Amino acid sequence: MGDLQQLAKRARAAAAKLGTLTTETKDAALLAMADGLERESSAVLAANTKDMEEARGQGVTGALLDRLSLTEGRVKEMADGLREVAALRDPVGEVVDGWRLPNGLQVEKVRVPLGVVGIIYEARPNVTVDAAGLCLKSGNAVVLRGSSSAINSNAALVKILSEAASTAGLPGGCVQLVEDTERETARELMKLHGLIDVLIPRGGEGLIRTVVENSTVPVIETGVGNCHLYVDESADEAMALDILVNAKTQRPGVCNAVETLLVHREVASSFLPEAAGALGEKGVQIRADAEARALMPGSLEAVEEDWRTEFLDLVIAVKVVAGIDEAIEHINEFGSGHSDAIVTDDYGRAGRFTAEVDSAAVYVNASTRFTDGGQFGMGAEIGISTQKLHARGPMSLPELTTVKFVIHGSGQIRP
């Protein structure tokens, strides 16, 4: 039996015990893990320095290097994140539905942990701690498979987390890191159907595609966000401008930022010059279709590929449309089903947009930047699902559970 299979079997054994622990025990462990991280932050930072040196040696710079970097402050943030998770409501044991059958059988649908959750993710070491906290709180064992560039940081973090968890009474094997970062090992992990209950990839489009194409374990797809803002003919243009600038520039590198602006022809001549000015001030590059270009000084010509692209940067694609039909059609064809918004004062069109745009989150008169477990008041999030099965939109603790039917009888048999 391979090392990875043994690791997964340890996780399964741990999961069987985790599912029956009280919330008090799990919360105490999360707090102990938080304290452990702060107490041993120097070990974490030393491991991170190694990763940073290797990355620099390989010519990594800029945002990528920044995502890998840990500081005393970032370790503190991770610890505080665990404390926040401890304060959230435990989803396990919630009776989500229940009824009595005519024959007297009492049927209940009860929330239980998924079992073993696998996370495959890219450079950010904070995912290690966030994912471990959310999985344990919801009663799941977690198998973490980070990237080779963060291997020293991740190993140091998991060592601290699993020691603290053990000391606090959680079963051994509840948090494990796959230390072999060969590509082959990740593929082997994706084939552990029956040992791992769900795989959640967190990272870029390439990673997510690889997992979807190779996994026999059920997958929850997360994150790719090609989001749209449609400015309707009846829009309050000042509101539309505020929302546009916020959704594009408040934090352009994230999945819920807007990537394409669609504007109704009737308001294009008044709105687009204003938009060009406001976006220009923020340093946004504009890639527009012919009609919009004529109204947006300094804009470039958009090509078909721009409609499909999640820029994750200060770049926006702009298109003039004939009306809400064309807007909805464009979004459903080119979007990624993440978050899309309309600005309108028209009752009927607001209703059509929310009904017909096939995305996880649809907004009327608000910025797409709110699609986030924390912003929605759901607590910390493990990711944002852009698929339709199991969970859609921000996923927090309840999305890390399944249900079980519990049936109490007094000897009923089927006639």
Added chain:
Amino acid sequence: MGDLQQLAKRARAAAAKLGTLTTETKDAALLAMADGLERESSAVLAANTKDMEEARGQGVTGALLDRLSLTEGRVKEMADGLREVAALRDPVGEVVDGWRLPNGLQVEKVRVPLGVVGIIYEARPNVTVDAAGLCLKSGNAVVLRGSSSAINSNAALVKILSEAASTAGLPGGCVQLVEDTERETARELMKLHGLIDVLIPRGGEGLIRTVVENSTVPVIETGVGNCHLYVDESADEAMALDILVNAKTQRPGVCNAVETLLVHREVASSFLPEAAGALGEKGVQIRADAEARALMPGSLEAVEEDWRTEFLDLVIAVKVVAGIDEAIEHINEFGSGHSDAIVTDDYGRAGRFTAEVDSAAVYVNASTRFTDGGQFGMGAEIGISTQKLHARGPMSLPELTTVKFVIHGSGQIRP
């Protein structure tokens, strides 16, 4: 573009329209489909005769041939099934959760159709009609891929269903059959990620495994049921005997029938001889471990494989266990996570069994044969999920939907 891709794109276009139809329109279409089946039953029966002749020519007999066979009565049952689905509550539009954020944003989580549902199934032609009815009622387009042995029956059924649906105002392409029954085509269907939203295989273990291993479309696994009955030391033995006979023999060929009996050592000497007699009367073959064999006249020796086998027949495996720990361990190791029951009068052990057995349905003092959408009062079912993601246990209309976040604002932007 391949034929299959074109078919899937037609389904997607139909799904976009189906999602916005009223319940009245969908129900009228279901009733029209039911009437159509009855009116044109002779065409269905003629097509079925062709399938039956070919099957007989290939040497098919017995239960397999019976599953393929249609009669006037069976066509009527299919039509009545559609009428029952029309009478069920429409899940689309249900607001499953909602709240107001501190900034005034109104967040709602609303049930919407999955989109395009693919069903890959074996010989029974009634699945064609059942699946079409449930998918349309829940606002989904459906792509059906039955087996080659039922191709004439399925084609006749789908022709009637889709004509009736069109006439009643449903979009063309809402019910389609993949008429090419080559194995390669099924595999191509499993790769239509982005066009098909979910695949549900219905059939034997081999079919389900093939779909899980080859699909990039999310899959809901259904059906394999290696179910257990554990008779605890505190059991009411008369009740245990009734439940055993019911769960094993009332209909042995289905997934919620019991396949393994576990008996506490303390009651083995009184219970097992009675069980041997009662099962013997029903013609059940007993495969027992050494300890049970000594107490069950006429029983055969069980081998390891018997613990893993879904017999789907008048065969049962029997094992004596030391107590509830060994029973739970056995079930979680060898079971398929479908339905398992304990017979006990002990409060603590009833609680441990329901908490620790990791199955879709866990019973105290009742037959496992109740795991069924109809029996549970959920209405017709599309299958019984034995996986943990999205749905677990019997799946009816709500399980054929997903949710969407709808957010109404008045200009909110993220600070």
